[in-house]
Amino acid sequence: MVTVIHPNLETTDAKMKAKDVSVYYGDKMAIDKVSIDIPTEYVTAFIGPSGCGKSTFLRTLNRMNDTIPSARVDGEITLDGEDIYRSKMDVVQLRARVGMVFQKPNPFPKSIYDNIAYGPKIHGIAEGKDELDAIVERSLQRAGLWNEVKDRLTDSGTALSGGQQQRLCIARAIAVDPEVILMDEPCSALDPIATAKIEELIDELNGRYAIVIVTHSMQQAARVSQRTAFFHLGSMVEYGRTTDIFTNPLEQRTQDYITGRYG
Amino acid sequence: MSPAILLLLVIGLGLAGWLAARARAWAFRSKAESGRLAALPSYHGWYVALWIAIPAVLFIAIWSFVSPQLIDQAVIASPAASELPEFGFQRDALLREAKSVATGSSPAVFNEQAAALVDPYRDAISRYGLLGGLATLVIAFLGGAWSFLKVKPDFRARTRVERIVMGTLLVASLVAILTTLGIIVSLVFETVRFFGMVNPIDFLFGTEWGPDPMSNPDNPDPDRFGAIPLFWGTIYIGAIIAMIVAIPLGLMSAIYLTQYAAPRTRSWLKPALEILAGVPTVVYGYFAALTVAPFIRDLAVSIGISGASSESALAAGLVMGVMIIPFVSSMADDSIAAVPQAMRDGSLAMGATTSETIKRVLVPAALPGIVAGIMLAISRAIGETMIVVMAAGAAANLTANPLEAMTTVTFQIVQMLTGEGSFDHPATLSAFALGFVLFIVTLGLNFIALRVVKRFREAYE
Numbered sequence: 124m125v126t127v128i129h130p131n132l133e134t135t136d137a138k139m140k141a142k143d144v145s146v147y148y149g150d151k152m153a154i155d156k157v158s159i160d161i162p163t164e165y166v167t168a169f170i171g172p173s174g175c176g177k178s179t180f181l182r183t184l185n186r187m188n189d190t191i192p193s194a195r196v197d198g199e200i201t202l203d204g205e206d207i208y209r210s211k212m213d214v215v216q217l218r219a220r221v222g223m224v225f226q227k228p229n230p231f232p233k234s235i236y237d238n239i240a241y242g243p244k245i246h247g248i249a250e251g252k253d254e255l256d257a258i259v260e261r262s263l264q265r266a267g268l269w270n271e272v273k274d275r276l277t278d279s280g281t282a283l284s285g286g287q288q289q290r291l292c293i294a295r296a297i298a299v300d301p302e303v304i305l306m307d308e309p310c311s312a313l314d315p316i317a318t319a320k321i322e323e324l325i326d327e328l329n330g331r332y333a334i335v336i337v338t339h340s341m342q343q344a345a346r347v348s349q350r351t352a353f354f355h356l357g358s359m360v361e362y363g364r365t366t367d368i369f370t371n372p373l374e375q376r377t378q379d380y381i382t383g384r385y386g
Numbered sequence: 387m388s389p390a391i392l393l394l395l396v397i398g399l400g401l402a403g404w405l406a407a408r409a410r411a412w413a414f415r416s417k418a419e420s421g422r423l424a425a426l427p428s429y430h431g432w433y434v435a436l437w438i439a440i441p442a443v444l445f446i447a448i449w450s451f452v453s454p455q456l457i458d459q460a461v462i463a464s465p466a467a468s469e470l471p472e473f474g475f476q477r478d479a480l481l482r483e484a485k486s487v488a489t490g491s492s493p494a495v496f497n498e499q500a501a502a503l504v505d506p507y508r509d510a511i512s513r514y515g516l517l518g519g520l521a522t523l524v525i526a527f528l529g530g531a532w533s534f535l536k537v538k539p540d541f542r543a544r545t546r547v548e549r550i551v552m553g554t555l556l557v558a559s560l561v562a563i564l565t566t567l568g569i570i571v572s573l574v575f576e577t578v579r580f581f582g583m584v585n586p587i588d589f590l591f592g593t594e595w596g597p598d599p600m601s602n603p604d605n606p607d608p609d610r611f612g613a614i615p616l617f618w619g620t621i622y623i624g625a626i627i628a629m630i631v632a633i634p635l636g637l638m639s640a641i642y643l644t645q646y647a648a649p650r651t652r653s654w655l656k657p658a659l660e661i662l663a664g665v666p667t668v669v670y671g672y673f674a675a676l677t678v679a680p681f682i683r684d685l686a687v688s689i690g691i692s693g694a695s696s697e698s699a700l701a702a703g704l705v706m707g708v709m710i711i712p713f714v715s716s717m718a719d720d721s722i723a724a725v726p727q728a729m730r731d732g733s734l735a736m737g738a739t740t741s742e743t744i745k746r747v748l749v750p751a752a753l754p755g756i757v758a759g760i761m762l763a764i765s766r767a768i769g770e771t772m773i774v775v776m777a778a779g780a781a782a783n784l785t786a787n788p789l790e791a792m793t794t795v796t797f798q799i800v801q802m803l804t805g806e807g808s809f810d811h812p813a814t815l816s817a818f819a820l821g822f823v824l825f826i827v828t829l830g831l832n833f834i835a836l837r838v839v840k841r842f843r844e845a846y847e
């Protein structure tokens with residue numbers, strides 16, 4: 124299946140490039156030859172009906188599929204021109220550069236401080252306590268959580284509200300200073316107010332990090348992203364500027380999906 | 387009639403009742419306009435059969451306790467018994483002798499007076515046997531008739547049977563609890579008796595152990611009932627040496643099984659580990675006494691430690707540790723597996739390696755469950771008897787040297803109860819006090835462990 128690329132799409136710096144990427148779970152194909160450039164300075168949204176492979180594709184970008192024994196990835200994915208699936212690639216380093224935020228907030232059962240300090244500690248980013256404190260504060264500030272938690276950094280991360288937990292997870296990902304942040308339906312477990320906060324946050328982070336977000340909400344994709352890719356049955360059907368995809372879809376299936384005819 | 391024959395009779399009656407009630411229900415069914423009953427015919431059958439069997443069997447059980455007393459009383463009331471000595475030992479012996487002849491379990495009487503009692507005994511036994519048998523049959527019959535009359539098209543036999551089944555199951559589960567309660571009560575009773583003879587302070591805090599079962603029971607020497615060396619031996623072997631072996635090995639195998647092992651490997655390795663828990667402790671005892679202990683002694687001698695004994699706390703503790711590994715590992719395995727996958731993914735996605743994830747996220751998150759597993763393992767280890775009986779020795783040494791022989795609470799319980807002292811000698815009774823202390827400690831450990839596990843489960847659900 125060939126992806127339709129919108130003619131209006133200007134070429135930009137690509138942070139990551141996927142070329143003919145296919146993913147199999149055992150013998151079953153979940154992603155069929157997807158090629159896409161993830162731009163550096165924009166938010167890219169993946170949309171599509173449930174089970175079409177959005178999460179699967181997202182997880183290939185930081186090799187989280189390696190943790191599923193039956194999963195196999197074909198094709199080439201590069202980060203700044205380096206193939207991330209080459210045998211010499213250090214997966215630990217890759218994941219520090221390509222961070223991830225999950226659908227359900229998953230703070231560690233540790234203090235808020237330790238949640239943020241986790242990445243810097245294992246990667247040896249901070250030298251000394253002062254620097255670590257500074258990183259924790261900066262990350263929480265960027266995630267818009269600092270004012271809410273600055274007096275209770277020793278409380279458990281799991282004691283926060285769902286929306287706060289999700290921002291904590293974003294802060295945790297930011298703390299290791301990644302280049303790309305992958306978000307898999309980061310708001311699907313949150314109420315509208317918490318969702319609005321996260322969307323605001325994504326807007327603020329836009330430009331500093333390349334961001335890829337999977338979402339089921341068309342409005343959310345329209346609000347936060349500048350690039351949108353529509354997935355269907357394991358293929359990427361259409362890719363272009365978000366405004367183009369939503370106002371002028373070229374493919375019938377895209378049109379059906381965004382007008383809510385199925386999905 | 388003997389209880390066995392009666393039981394067979396009752397079962398036969400029950401079967402007949404079952405068939406009859408079912409046939410009756412069938413007959414109703416073919417006559418009923420709708421062709422339907424409130425319950426299947428076989429449920430009517432069961433209802434009647436249970437009504438025949440349960441009251442009758444209960445009666446048989448009660449009767450077999452009561453009737454020997456009734457028989458004795460009848461014999462004593464008989465004219466032949468008027469010659470008997472008034473009370474006490476002799477009289478009981480004569481009665482017992484006559485009874486054993488009457489029931490045929492011994493061939494002939496030696497005593498004239500007993501011979502006179504044989505016939506009254508025979509009479510009484512057959513009389514009460516017949517009476518009991520008839521009563522049983524009457525009860526079975528009444529139960530059957532009463533329930534049989536209830537077999538009607540709209541009778542809900544099915545729910546009734548369900549209720550009877552539930553009641554039976556409830557009784558079954560109460561048996562275990564009541565038995566345990568009985569054990570505790572007797573333990574407390576004997577312990578109180580012991581503390582009436584030996585001061586609890588001397589017992590709990592004294593450092594010399596060496597009760598002499600042949601000494602004068604009315605004047606025990608309190609200096610010989612100090613249980614501290616036993617407590618120390620128990621803790622040293624069960625909670626220290628054994629845990630030094632079991633905690634790291636159990637944890638590591640749990641981590642390997644949950645995080646690294648391929649499903650194929652896990653599918654045989656986990657059951658193989660659990661088989662360890664099924665090995666009889668006597669086998670571990672042999673191993674400790676015949677293989678490990680001599681090996682340790684030889685090793686100690688070869689590196690120049692003199693005076694190593696062939697029974698040592700180290701040998702017992704090491705083998706006990708191996709025995710306990712499956713307890714630690716299966717609890718740790720469960721609690722690590724209960725940590726949500728999202729937690730693990732979160733850590734891996736931060737760029738942590740698998741071992742960093744285990745060390746910094748999984749084990750801390752699973753810690754309550756792991757600790758609970760360790761506590762259960764300790765309570766199991768300090769109650770363990772066979773290994774220490776065979777390998778640790780009998781000497782109540784208060785020492786930190788693992789190469790010396792040591793003794794434990796469980797070993798001394800065995801020693802005191804199987805010793806030659808009489809049953810109400812303080813040396814024998816001390817076994818109950820020891821058992822009581824052990825019971826309290828293990829109960830406490832289990833209780834805390836279960837609470838911790840429950841809290842832990844709630845945290846992740």
Ligand SMILES: Nc1ncnc2c1ncn2[C@@H]1O[C@H](COP(=O)(O)OP(=O)(O)OP(=O)(O)O)[C@@H](O)[C@H]1O
Binds near residue numbers: 153172175176180191
């Ligand atoms: N671990 C796995 N093992 C086997 N098959 C899987 C696994 N994970 C996903 N799949 C299959 O791959 C396909 C794509 O799944 P994926 O989770 O990527 O969909 P998705 O687009 O993210 O859906 P959703 O919007 O519901 O999250 C589905 O058919 C799914 O059943």
Ligand SMILES: [Mg+2]
Binds near residue numbers: 177179307
């Ligand atoms: Mg998904």
